[in-house]
Amino acid sequence: MKNWAEIFKSARRSGLYNVADDVELNVAGQVALAAGMRAVDIDLHGVSDKEGLLKSIAGPLQFPGYFGMNWDALEECLKDLSWLPAKGYLLLLHGAAGLDKPVTGDIKTLFIIFRRAVTCWKKAGTPFFVLFSV
Numbered sequence: 001m002k003n004w005a006e007i008f009k010s011a012r013r014s015g016l017y018n019v020a021d022d023v024e025l026n027v028a029g030q031v032a033l034a035a036g037m038r039a040v041d042i043d044l045h046g047v048s049d050k051e052g053l054l055k056s057i058a059g060p061l062q063f064p065g066y067f068g069m070n071w072d073a074l075e076e077c078l079k080d081l082s083w084l085p086a087k088g089y090l091l092l093l094h095g096a097a098g099l100d101k102p103v104t105g106d107i108k109t110l111f112i113i114f115r116r117a118v119t120c121w122k123k124a125g126t127p128f129f130v131l132f133s134v
Contacts, residue, residue, distance in 0.1 A: 001020070001024055001027065002017070002019070002024075002028075004027065004028045004031040004032070005031050005034075005035065007129075008031060008032055008035050008037060008088065008090070008127055008129070009035070009127075010127070011088070011121065011122050011124075011125050011126055011127045011128070012122065013127075014118050014121060014122045014127050014128045014129055015115075015118050015129065015130075016111065016114055016115065016118065016129075016130045016131075016132070017129065017130070017131045017132075018131075018132060018133065018134060019131050019132070019133050020133065021133050022094060022133060024131075024133070025092045025093075025094060025131055025132075025133060026092075028090065028092065028129075028131055029041070029090065029092050032088070032090040032129075035087070035088070036086075036087040036088070037086060037087055037088035037089060037090050037127060038084055038086035038087075038088070038089050038090070039090040039092060040060050040061055040089070040090065040091050040092065041060060041092050041094060042056055042057055042060050042061075042091055042092060042093050042094065043056060043060075043094050043095055044056055044093055044094060044095040044096050045094065045095035046095075047095070049106075050106045051069065053106055053107075053110065054069050054070075054074060055069075057074065058074075058077075061077070061078075061081070061084065061091075062083060062084060063077045064077070064083060071109055071113060074110075074113055075113045075116060075117065078113065078114070078117035079116070079117050079120040079121070087126075087127070088126055088127030088128065088129075089121070089126070089127065089128045089129070090127075090129045090130075090131065091114075091129070091130045091131070092131050092132075093130065093131065093132035093133075094133075096132040096133060096134050097133055097134045114130045118130070
C-alpha cells in the first residue's frame, strides 16, 4: 500500500493512481480527510453508458445545475469545483473494474479529462488525485 499521507502533501504528486482494491481506496480516503482534503466517493457499479458515467460523477461532486451532461461540461466542472472549496481533492472511483464493455471507449475519454483536470489543479498548486482499482 502506498504512503498516501506523503503523496497527498504535495500538488506536484497529483495524478491518477491505480490501487490494489477498495480497501486501499478507503484507506486513502481517510488519509485525505485527515489532511484536510475533500474525498469524494464515485460509485461506478452498474454503469453501462456515457449518461450513467456522467451522472455517477456529477452527483457526488454536486455539479451545479448548468452542468450540460457532456464531456466538455465535465472537464469544465472538474477544473473549477468552486462550489466545493477544499485544500485539495481526491476522487475515489469504486467499481471501475466492473464497467460494462460499451463504456470502454467512454472510459478512455474520461481518463483524458481526468488528466487534464490534474494538470490544471497542479498548475494552481492544489492537490487533485483520482484513485481507481482495475
